[in-house]
Amino acid sequence: MVFGWGKKKEEPDSEKSNLQKQIHLQDISKIIQQTLELRTSQTLSEIKLLRNNTEPLIKELVMIGNTLEKDDLQVDDIDKHLRIIVVRGKQQVIDMIKKDATSLPDIASYDDAENLNLVLHQMLKKIGDVLGRQTRVIHIFAKKYAEKLKEILIQMNSNHTEIQKLLKIHDQTKSAHGEIFESLKEIDDLKINLKKKQQKIAEIHSFIDSLDQKIASIEDLIKKIKASDNYVQYLNLKQTLNTFDHKKNQIKNEIDSQFTKISRPLSRYEYISSDKEQKKLLYKLIKDPFDVLLLKNKDSIITILENIRKGISSGSISVKDFEKSSYQITETEEALDGFIRQVDDFIQQRQHIQDQINALESDKLSLHTRDLNTALYDKDNSKSKIRAIEDEINADHLLVPKLISEIEVKLQTFSNTEYTIVY
Secondary structure (H helix, E strand, O other): OEEEEEOOOOOOOOOOOEEEEEEEEHHHHHHHHHHHHHHHHHHHHHHHHHHHHHHHHHHHHHHHHHHHHHOOOOOOOOOHHHHHOOOOOOOHHHHHHHHHHHOOOOOOOHHHHHHHHHHHHHHHHHHHHHHHHHHHHHHOOHHHHHHHHHHHHHHHHHHHHHHHHHHHEEEEEEHHHHHHHHHHHHHHHHHHHHHHHHHHHHHHHHHHHEEEHHHHHHHHHHHHHOOHHHHHHHHHHHHHHHHHHHHHHHHHHHHHHHOOOHHHHHHHHHOOOOHHHHHHHHHHHHHHHHOOHHHHHHHHHHHHHHHHHHHHHHHOOOOOOOOHHHHHHHHHHHHHHHHHHHHHHHHHHHHHHHHHHHHHHHHHHHHHHHHHHHHHHHHHHHHHHHHHHHHHHHHHHHHHHHHHHHHHHHOOOOOOOOEEOOO
């Protein structure tokens, strides 16, 4: 409370009598724009009326200031120090009225109304501050002005409060107007996106149809190739090649069984041999003799075996039974030709079959198979894309009624009509 006046108690709004009306979605923009324009016009008219009611009050303030300026307030009979305070306070009130009690701006637009609110707010604040500081001077020494000043300022403050209230309500209306437009735009965007997504699904379906034709064509080509005599022969050779794994295991087991007998001296010789090539070959003999039992390695293998025999004789390679170990080395050397021949025959036979397979293998079949796998992958991927887009479409369809419901609620607060939107 400043200078004895406070804000006028706001009266509760009378309950709106809501009308009910059905409206098409496409008509909402026009209706809310018309409603906003009508509300703006009404608001400006009411604020203009309040402005015109306030302007005479300011003129009364100016008149009081002029009268107060001529009034000596009969201060000659009071204490000198008190007289100085009263005269100074009186002059501050007069200076304030002359400076701040100015004519209010005219109202031609909503910006003018907001400017009026600011001007009136600043005016009342400055007048209130000065009168608040000089309240004792006015109420004691200028009592005949105090009541009139109080009445004027209470009315000015009440008018200002009403202006603020009208602007607040209008701002809420503009905010609701903007929110409704945003929701309408969101619905329009959803409709556009729905069309795009439906068009995208149609394009993907068309692409899948073309893939189905391509897949059928490729499968027909593959079927023809697989029905040929060459392909039947190719399959038989592949099956024969698979049996060679069993044959290899038989040869390998026989070789491993023999070389296991001399595994201990072989391992001991690895530590005392200084020849790099021999050590490399020796390492492979210990790990998997099948891989090195080739004719080109025969002399080197015999040299290794003889060096092991010498090492056993000299004692540099220790064994439990010299006679037995020497015999096993001899036995291995005698079996060497047979092992090499078996390995060589196996390699040649297997390579011969592999050459026949390579000659019969169809490049076209490989190409068609690769194209078929690519087409099948593209088809599955396309179906996944359709499912994902359909999920988005379903979500969009659920969102539209939600937005419409929100617009209906906002429309009801925007106007005194309860709208039901037809979509």
